Amino acid sequence: MLFIDLYATEHRHGxxxxxxxxxxxxxxIMVALIFNLIIYMFFEDGHDMxxxxxxxxxxxxxxxxxxxxxxxxxxxxxxxxxxxxPHILKWGILSAVVFRVIFILAGMALLHYxxxxxxxxxxxxxxxxxxxxxxxxxxxxxENNRILKFMQKRFxxxxxxxxxxxxxxxxxxxxxxxxxxxxxxxxxxxxxxxxDSIPAVLAITNDTFIAITSNIFAILGLRALYFALAxxxxxxxxxxxxxxxxxxxxxxxxxxxxxxxxxxxxSTQVSLLVILSVLTLSIIISLLSSKNKGIDN
Numbered sequence: 001m002l003f004i005d006l007y008a009t010e011h012r013h014g015x016x017x018x019x020x021x022x023x024x025x026x027x028x029i030m031v032a033l034i035f036n037l038i039i040y041m042f043f044e045d046g047h048d049m050x051x052x053x054x055x056x057x058x059x060x061x062x063x064x065x066x067x068x069x070x071x072x073x074x075x076x077x078x079x080x081x082x083x084x085x086p087h088i089l090k091w092g093i094l095s096a097v098v099f100r101v102i103f104i105l106a107g108m109a110l111l112h113y114x115x116x117x118x119x120x121x122x123x124x125x126x127x128x129x130x131x132x133x134x135x136x137x138x139x140x141x142x143e144n145n146r147i148l149k150f151m152q153k154r155f156x157x158x159x160x161x162x163x164x165x166x167x168x169x170x171x172x173x174x175x176x177x178x179x180x181x182x183x184x185x186x187x188x189x190x191x192x193x194x195x196d197s198i199p200a201v202l203a204i205t206n207d208t209f210i211a212i213t214s215n216i217f218a219i220l221g222l223r224a225l226y227f228a229l230a231x232x233x234x235x236x237x238x239x240x241x242x243x244x245x246x247x248x249x250x251x252x253x254x255x256x257x258x259x260x261x262x263x264x265x266x267s268t269q270v271s272l273l274v275i276l277s278v279l280t281l282s283i284i285i286s287l288l289s290s291k292n293k294g295i296d297n
Contacts, residue, residue: 021227028221032057035217039210051268052205053214058275059204059250060218062243063197065236068226070189078182087164088179089223092186096222099191100215103198108208118254121199125251128196133244147188148181157181200247203254204271235286242282246275 036057040050075085110117151157158168158175166180201211229236253271256264 021224024224025221025228028217028224032217032221035213048268049207049210051272052207053210055268055272055275056201056204056210056214057218058272058279059200059246060197060215061221062239062246062279063193063200064218064222064225065229065239065243067190067193067222068229070193071186071226074182074185074189078178078185080178080182081162084162084164084179086223088183088186089226091166092183092190093219093222095187096190096194096219097216099187100194100198100219101212103194104201104208104211104215107198107202108206108211111202111206115258118258121202122251122255124195124199125203125247125254129244129247129251132240132247145185147184151176151181151184196247199254200250203250204268236283238282238286238289239279242278245278245282249274249278 036050036053039053040046043049071089074080075088080088107121111121155176156173158177161168161175161177161179163177164179165177166183168175168177197215201214205211205214250271253266256266
């Protein structure tokens with residue numbers, strides 16, 4: 001009930017100011033850390049579970065920042081008014097929670113019944129690392145987007161509507177709105193990101209409870225994080241390289257024991273240390289680079 005109340009309270013604020021979004025981002029991170037402490041104190045084998053939760057949470061939180069770049073691009077190309085964005089993000093995040101739970105359960109089942117799938121997950125992680133590090137983000141081509149074309153063929157669109165509603169009904173029937181198309185694009189992008197993030201969390205833990213809760217806690221604070229970072233994304237231009245390195249590391253952690261033997265098992269403590277170090281270093285380099293650029297200008 002606490003998490004539901006927090007989520008409802010946050011979303012009553014509508015569009016957040018930078019200050020409020022920073023505060024709410026801190027609140028969600030603090031709630032996740034308190035939950036991690038509860039795991040450590042009250043669960044059997046709580047130490048290992050807490051380390052796994054924190055590692056998975058940090059990885060998912062890092063990937064969610066990369067997700068935000070795509071959200072910003074979608075809102076821009078769809079010309080979505082700022083006042084409509086919180087409503088779309090709210091439903092996008094709630095839907096993402098449902099999809100992530102389904103994907104994690106499916107991934108766990110695949111690993112249980114067909115263990116060699118672990119190599120497929122490893123390849124996906126290495127490919128995701130390469131894609132994040134070496135592929136430039138291209139502007140979305142709205143006119144040729146297959147998803148938008150499909151939706152507009154199947155449903156009647158009210159293109160001039162600028163409000164937050166997803167569906168409009170009048171004497172001519174029921175229409176979808178640009179807000180709904182934007183939600184579909186955001187959900188589609190999140191599903192694509194899940195292809196990277198789910199193998200990442202499964203590389204860290206084989207505990208279903210830890211995998212699901214770490215994902216949920218990372219996603220629930222995404223709306224506040226969006227408004228906190230929307231105006232300062234350029235400050236973290238090297239963060240994507242850190243995220244790519246983390247994905248490559250967890251990919252190696254996943255496949256090396258099966259390829260080379262149990263002596264190559266990487267402990268959860270070492271994994272957490274590597275993830276924290278890479279993430280911290282990439283943020284520091286980004287901030288120093290932005291500061292030096294500001295001095296040069």
